[in-house]
Amino acid sequence: MNKDFILPDIGEGIVECEVLEWKVKEGDLVEEDQVIADVSTDKAIVEIPSMHSGRVTKLYYIAGETAKVHSPLYAIDIDGEDVELPNQEIETQEHKLELVKQPTNVTQSEINNKVLTTPAVRKLAREHDLDLNLISGSGKSGRILKEDVLEYLKPDLKAPLLSLTKAIEDRSEAIVGVRKIMANHMADSVATIPHFTFVDDVDVTELLKLRAFLKSRYNEEVKITLMPLLIKALSLSISAFPIVNSRVDGDFTELTYLASHNIGMAVDGKTGLLVPNIKDVQQRSIIDIAHEVTRLTDAARSGVINPADLKDGTITISNIGAIGGISASPIINKPEVAIVALGKIQKLPRFNDEGQLEERHIMTMSWSGDHRVIDGATIARFNNSWKAYLENPSTMLANMV
Secondary structure (H helix, E strand, O other): OEEEEEOOOOOOOOOEEEEEEEOOOOOOEEOOOOEEEEEEOOOOEEEEEOOOOEEEEEEOOOOOOEEEOOOEEEEEEOOOOOOOOOHHHHHHHHHHHHHHHOOOOOOHHHHHOOOOEOHHHHHHHHHOOOOHHHOOOOOHHHOEOHHHHHHHHOOOOOOOHHHHHHHHOOOOOOOOHHHHHHHHHHHHHHHHOOEEEEEEEEEOHHHHHHHHHHHHHHOOOOOOOHHHHHHHHHHHHHHHOHHHHEEEOOOOOOEEEOOOOOEEEOEEEOOEEEOOEEOOHHHOOHHHHHHHHHHHHHHHHHOEOOHHHHOOOOEEEEOHHHOOOOOOOOOOOOOOOEEEEEOOOEEEEEEOOOOOEEEEEEEEEEEEEEOOOOOHHHHHHHHHHHHHHHHOOOHHHHHOO
């Protein structure tokens, strides 16, 4: 049975994408879940898997063309029977290949369309009248990123001083891609959610010792950072304060308490800020969470991430301290109701139980909450629960399933 694969929703607000690369050709036999193509949106690179085993009978686009969401991307014979491709289609494909090999009288825009990049980068190239073929791509498979174009546009510091005049002039650039999506999302969150902030310090000295022990024990198996420990402790506290893991509907008539603890991590990737989330943290071990942290962080930083990893988050951690800074006022990732920003860890003097000063590792936690749902007393009690696990990490063992 011949069946069209309809390109599904691959991200909020995404209506089209660019076909970067076909992993198969017409006539190939494929297995279920085998990657058929890489497509690119202004938000991320997405791998499109096959929903069935069978034989690919038609590719509706060539690499570099724009595909529409909810339209056919490719066709597959689910039964896997031999399918004779129409001669006309074969000739059409050969004609397209011939045009690529022997371009004549083509515009700069047409040449740029053959380059592996995103629609946003193509637009940037058009604005500056650039030939993308002259720019070296640093992305996957030589894909040209926005950073590559901006680097290409930088003035040559070895050139005569006169050339620096252009570098200090005002310039404008289009707000597109992840930056635009993030801007719209944050503006909507601020406009519709009454934020309040709660700030507290936590002593992570013992947590760092536990991390050092786990690192020595599991270093060859998985990368152990503080994040898996922070995430697991947060999940344990959510179990006692489920309201922080809730969401409200659009017209604020219903509050839903979410059973899954899908904890998000803000990641500063090549394509912009992404917030992938680890699903069902309440059912995972610390080592399992560590594997997910590594997988999702690497995927977000490369820009190649499964859209499912970006959906259905319930609460978010922003580790801004990894870059710098002590405190922040994070904006809630709507429709979630809470977010926490972690500051950098500082070595500070603190009095111990005997009244003596000693060096401790202190981190500031800055919470933002949706004041329609959470009040200050609730977030303070919830934070105290989380803080207790972090300052005495051995207590996590008594509460882990």
